[in-house]
Every structure is written in structure tokens, then in C-alpha cells.
Amino acid sequence: MSPVQTVRGPVDDPGATLMHEHIFGLSPEILWNWPDIPEGWDLEERAREAAGKLNELKAAGIDTIVDLTVIGLGRYVPAVQRVAEQTDVHIVAATGLYTYDAVPPYFGNRGPGTLFGGPDRLAEFFVRDITDGIGRTGVRAGMLKCATGRPGITPGVERVMRAVAEAHRATGVPITTHSESATRNGLDQQKLLAAEGVDLDRVVIGHAGDSTDLAYLEELIANGSYLGMDRFGIEFTSLPDRVATVAALCERGHAGRMVLSHDSYCFNDRFDPDVVRRRHPNYHLLHISRDVLPALRARGVTEEQIHQMLVDNPRRILGGGS
Ligand SMILES: [Zn+2]
Numbered sequence: 001m002s003p004v005q006t007v008r009g010p011v012d013d014p015g016a017t018l019m020h021e022h023i024f025g026l027s028p029e030i031l032w033n034w035p036d037i038p039e040g041w042d043l044e045e046r047a048r049e050a051a052g053k054l055n056e057l058k059a060a061g062i063d064t065i066v067d068l069t070v071i072g073l074g075r076y077v078p079a080v081q082r083v084a085e086q087t088d089v090h091i092v093a094a095t096g097l098y099t100y101d102a103v104p105p106y107f108g109n110r111g112p113g114t115l116f117g118g119p120d121r122l123a124e125f126f127v128r129d130i131t132d133g134i135g136r137t138g139v140r141a142g143m144l145k146c147a148t149g150r151p152g153i154t155p156g157v158e159r160v161m162r163a164v165a166e167a168h169r170a171t172g173v174p175i176t177t178h179s180e181s182a183t184r185n186g187l188d189q190q191k192l193l194a195a196e197g198v199d200l201d202r203v204v205i206g207h208a209g210d211s212t213d214l215a216y217l218e219e220l221i222a223n224g225s226y227l228g229m230d231r232f233g234i235e236f237t238s239l240p241d242r243v244a245t246v247a248a249l250c251e252r253g254h255a256g257r258m259v260l261s262h263d264s265y266c267f268n269d270r271f272d273p274d275v276v277r278r279r280h281p282n283y284h285l286l287h288i289s290r291d292v293l294p295a296l297r298a299r300g301v302t303e304e305q306i307h308q309m310l311v312d313n314p315r316r317i318l319g320g321g322s
């Protein structure tokens with residue numbers, strides 16, 4: 001396997017890995033214009049706080065997180081670097097674009113078929129993040145991300161997905177998606193990515209774990225992808241349902257095709273932390289270690305299967321395939 005790119009440089013073995021998390025979710029335009037918002041943003045303070053959370057995670061047995069904060073979610077890697085300097089947890093940065101609908105205005109008026117035309121910069125930017133590094137940080141992205149929400153594959157989403165596929169073909173970096181399980185659109189994502197020449201073995205269908213529909217999940221697996229069972233703690237699918245789904249898929253022999261995570265943020269200016277804590281008390285980085293793994297064991301999931309989902313599968317995905 002090839003080394004995994006992290007915020008502090010390449011590592012040979014990522015160890016136990018949460019494949020879909022976020023360090024910071026930021027709204028730069030809001031922060032520029034209304035810096036006194038109650039959520040507040042102080043880089044040093046928030047970095048210290050995030051590193052504290054990651055150090056607790058390390059003590060709970062997790063070695064690496066993949067930070068899937070891409071363009072559209074307020075990615076700011078210099079702040080993530082400050083976190084990485086204060087923790088032993090490896091952080092993998094990502095590139096790609098998060099939209100459910102149109103591309104951001106910067107891209108919307110340039111590129112083939114747009115008002116002003118010219119080359120499409122999306123794939124060029126993604127490749128640059130992977131090969132040269134993000135911004136001026138030198139941090140190289142280790143994962144590509146695209147999203148499909150309830151509206152499905154809109155023209156904007158399609159453009160992002162094709163650019164992500166192009167960057168994947170150029171670099172070999174794996175792809176993860178944000179999918180909408182309620183509309184089973186992970187299947188549409190697979191179809192488009194496969195048509196773009198992507199080996200589906202290099203794709204994680206994110207948020208698949210929101211679904212309890214085993215037929216849908218087994219279809220995604222049969223098509224060759226990994227499933228992101230990656231929103232433990234977000235209560236629109238309950239813990240017992242999420243656990244029962246993972247246990248059932250393990251029983252059917254699919255532990256080699258699932259990865260685990262929370263989709264949590266150390267700090268996100270788009271949430272009111274008190275409201276989130278009240279409504280989703282388990283939506284935090286330690287939920288899997290503290291609550292989910294014991295619940296899976298109680299449902300008959302073996303240590304070997306847990307090791308596959310937390311260690312072997314992430315290593316295979318991040319390290320460049322089988
Ligand atoms: Zn996410």
C-alpha cells in the first residue's frame with residue numbers, strides 16, 4: 001500500500017480510522033461580515049478545543065480521522081494544521097465540492113456551456129489539492145468528495161461528480177460521497193461514477209448507514225462499493241436501528257465492505273451547540289468507541305469484524321485499493 005497523506009505528512013499505517021468526520025465547519029462570508037455572531041470563531045481557541053477532543057479520541061483507541069470538509073463547507077486547512085500540531089490523531093484532508101444543487105458562483109459562470117465559457121477549473125483545482133497541496137499549506141488531500149442530496153443529480157451536482165471522477169482517474173485518490181438514503185440515490189452515484197471510468201471498489205457511498213433497507217445496501221455492495229455507516233449519533237435513524245443494520249450486514253458476510261463514523265464536527269458555526277446536544281446527545285466523536293462497539297458486540301459482531309470495519313477497510317481504501 002502507498003502511504004496515506006495526512007495534515008502532518010504521509011503515514012504508513014493509519015490504524016483505527018473514522019472515515020467521515022469534520023474538524024471545522026465555517027461560514028467565511030458570515031464571519032467576515034458579522035464577526036460578533038454568538039457562536040464566535042477564534043482560531044487558536046477552537047484549535048485547542050478540537051485537539052482536546054481528538055486527544056480523548058486517541059485515548060479511546062482511534063488513530064486517524066478523515067476530515068471531509070471540502071469547498072462549500074468552509075474548508076480552512078491552516079486552522080486544521082493548528083489542530084494537528086496539538087494532537088497525535090492523524091487527520092486526512094479532503095478535496096471536492098459540497099452542493100446539492102448548483103455549483104458556487106465562482107464556477108457557475110465559467111467552464112464549458114456557461115455564460116462566459118472557458119476551461120472548467122473544478123478538476124484542475126481538485127488535482128492540485130492532491131498533488132501540490134491545498135492553498136499554501138503543502139497539505140495534500142487524501143480523499144475526494146461529492147454530494148447528492150434530495151434533488152438527486154442536478155446539472156451542478158453532475159458537473160462536480162464528473163470533475164471528481166476526472167481527478168480520481170488522474171491521481172488514484174479514493175472517492176467518498178454524501179448520499180441521500182431515503183431516495184436510494186447512492187445507486188445513481190454509482191452509475192454515474194462507473195460511467196466515468198471509476199472502479200466502484202474505490203468509492204465509499206457515504207451516509208448509507210442512514211438506511212435500514214438491507215436490499216438497497218446489498219445492491220450498493222454488489223456493485224462494488226464500501227458503505228459509510230457514518231452518522232452514528234444523528235438521531236433521525238436511531239442507535240438500535242443503525243446497530244441492527246450493521247450487525248445484519250456483518251452476519252451476511254459484508255464486514256469487509258463497511259466503514260464506521262459519526263459525521264461530527266469539533267466546531268460548526270452552522271449548528272447551535274446547545275440545541276444539538278439536547279436533540280442529539282450522542283452526536284460526538286466518542287460515541288462509537290463508548291456506545292456503538294459494545295452494542296455491536298452485544299448483537300454478535302465479532303472483534304475480527306470490528307477490526308475489518310475500523311482498521312482493514314480504511315487502510316485498503318486510503319492506501320490505494322486491494
Ligand atoms: Zn459529512
